[in-house]
Amino acid sequence: MEIKQFELPKHLQPELNRAKRLEYITILYQLSVVILMYLVMGSSQAMKTAWLEDALGIVPSISFLIALKISDKGPDHKFQYGYHKVFSIAYLTGSIALFGMGCFLIVDSIISLINTEHPSIGSIMLFGQQIWMGWIMIGVLIYSAIPAMILGFKKLPIAKKLHNKILYTDAAAQKADYMTAFAAIVGIIGIGAGLWWADACAAIIISGSVLKDGYTNLKTAILDLMDRRPVHIDSSGEDELIAKVEEYVKSWEWVKDAKSRFREHGQVYYGEIFIVADGNYPLPQYTENSLHDLKNFHWKLHDVVITIVKQLPEWK
Amino acid sequence: MKRITLFLLIVVGCSFPKDPEDSFNKTKEQGLKVGVINNPPYSYYKEGKAYGKEVKLIERFTKKEGLKINYISGSESTLVEKLKNYNINVVIGGFDNKTVWKEKAGLTTNYNNNENCFLISKGENKLLFKLDSFLTQYREDGN
Numbered sequence: 102m103e104i105k106q107f108e109l110p111k112h113l114q115p116e117l118n119r120a121k122r123l124e125y126i127t128i129l130y131q132l133s134v135v136i137l138m139y140l141v142m143g144s145s146q147a148m149k150t151a152w153l154e155d156a157l158g159i160v161p162s163i164s165f166l167i168a169l170k171i172s173d174k175g176p177d178h179k180f181q182y183g184y185h186k187v188f189s190i191a192y193l194t195g196s197i198a199l200f201g202m203g204c205f206l207i208v209d210s211i212i213s214l215i216n217t218e219h220p221s222i223g224s225i226m227l228f229g230q231q232i233w234m235g236w237i238m239i240g241v242l243i244y245s246a247i248p249a250m251i252l253g254f255k256k257l258p259i260a261k262k263l264h265n266k267i268l269y270t271d272a273a274a275q276k277a278d279y280m281t282a283f284a285a286i287v288g289i290i291g292i293g294a295g296l297w298w299a300d301a302c303a304a305i306i307i308s309g310s311v312l313k314d315g316y317t318n319l320k321t322a323i324l325d326l327m328d329r330r331p332v333h334i335d336s337s338g339e340d341e342l343i344a345k346v347e348e349y350v351k352s353w354e355w356v357k358d359a360k361s362r363f364r365e366h367g368q369v370y371y372g373e374i375f376i377v378a379d380g381n382y383p384l385p386q387y388t389e390n391s392l393h394d395l396k397n398f399h400w401k402l403h404d405v406v407i408t409i410v411k412q413l414p415e416w417k
Numbered sequence: 418m419k420r421i422t423l424f425l426l427i428v429v430g431c432s433f434p435k436d437p438e439d440s441f442n443k444t445k446e447q448g449l450k451v452g453v454i455n456n457p458p459y460s461y462y463k464e465g466k467a468y469g470k471e472v473k474l475i476e477r478f479t480k481k482e483g484l485k486i487n488y489i490s491g492s493e494s495t496l497v498e499k500l501k502n503y504n505i506n507v508v509i510g511g512f513d514n515k516t517v518w519k520e521k522a523g524l525t526t527n528y529n530n531n532e533n534c535f536l537i538s539k540g541e542n543k544l545l546f547k548l549d550s551f552l553t554q555y556r557e558d559g560n
């Protein structure tokens with residue numbers, strides 16, 4: 102798939118290709134984790150929770166790859182703003198899935214604690230040795246954590262550079278995957294030590310983390326779709342780029358005063374710049390040139406409209 | 418370092434898993450309490466004594482572990498309820514992997530190729546481990 106120039110600047114294209122490769126690896130790896138976990142999980146609630154979390158963990162990778170294919174199309178007659186918002190939609194659906202699953206898991210785990218469910222964990226014959234399945238589960242949990250962490254650490258900086266929220270969420274969740282695995286391992290060891298409740302408690306902790314991730318992402322997804330002012334990818338504050346653009350526009354000789362508003366469309370920004378212009382300049386020509394300058398100012402400013410006004414709009 | 422980890426694993430591995438309700442240790446004093454349902458040829462009651470393929474099997478197990486054995490006869494549902502409340506340890510009588518009692522009881526490994534197994538109190542993983550080892554051995558020896 103070729104990346105169209107209007108979407109990403111040249112220096113980010115290799116990053117995007119790396120992200121795609123990493124996501125393909127993630128899908129294959131996650132599938133292997135989900136299959137292995139299913140085979141060994143037995144009646145442990147903690148394993149069930151960790152398993153569902155890992156199964157759900159494939160969703161961001163798949164939606165990233167699908168959304169990428171769609172968003173790559175240029176604007177056409179039907180979708181004149183292009184297809185960038187597909188990322189926001191994918192992000193929203195992914196976070197709803199995560200949030201819903203979190204709710205289900207926390208209720209399910211609490212019920213299993215209230216019912217004082219004692220998980221039975223059997224054993225298997227391996228290399229002529231009777232081995233408690235708990236040890237096998239711990240092995241699988243370690244396998245579900247360490248490669249995931251490495252993938253997460255690799256994807257995180259790329260997600261920041263590309264300003265891609267699905268990729269970022271995916272990377273952040275994977276980076277934190279060791280905590281899920283650790284909680285589940287503690288649960289399994291608890292079962293082995295004869296503490297039946299350790300399993301349900303571990304499951305509640307894991308569900309709590311799924312629910313928290315789901316809630317945070319859902320909130321961000323909704324706020325983005327509500328066209329809030331662009332923020333950093335980790336929602337840590339407003340993107341300074343917007344203030345910088347305003348400064349840049351104000352520095353033009355033909356501009357008396359200016360104000361802007363922007364919103365996020367997936368990984369790029371759309372918006373308007375209101376300008377009170379000096380009437381002595383030939384405005385059509387200057388406006389045209391300025392649009393070109395703005396495009397070169399930063400790749401994220403993908404679709405900008407300049408409006409010449411007498412008075413600047415005010416926001417509360 | 419590797420050797421120490423391996424050693425630790427083996428030490429912990431031997432005493433793992435434990436029983437939350439201490440079933441296996443209690444059987445040493447109180448004997449293994451076995452629920453027997455009427456389901457020949459697996460298990461049945463005749464003139465106050467338990468007979469059947471699975472009765473023989475469980476007797477081999479108690480002999481190996483040096484345990485006494487107490488039989489309790491009853492219907493499936495009453496015995497499973499007792500199992501659930503940790504009043505008895507095992508229920509036998511030709512159950513298999515698809516038993517309807519899956520939710521209320523734990524299952525041992527299969528002792529033959531027909532997927533037959535015993536029911537065991539949920540979460541009593543030490544007793545389960547002991548039974549599983551015995552039954553696997555039994556299956557592998559071709560009875």
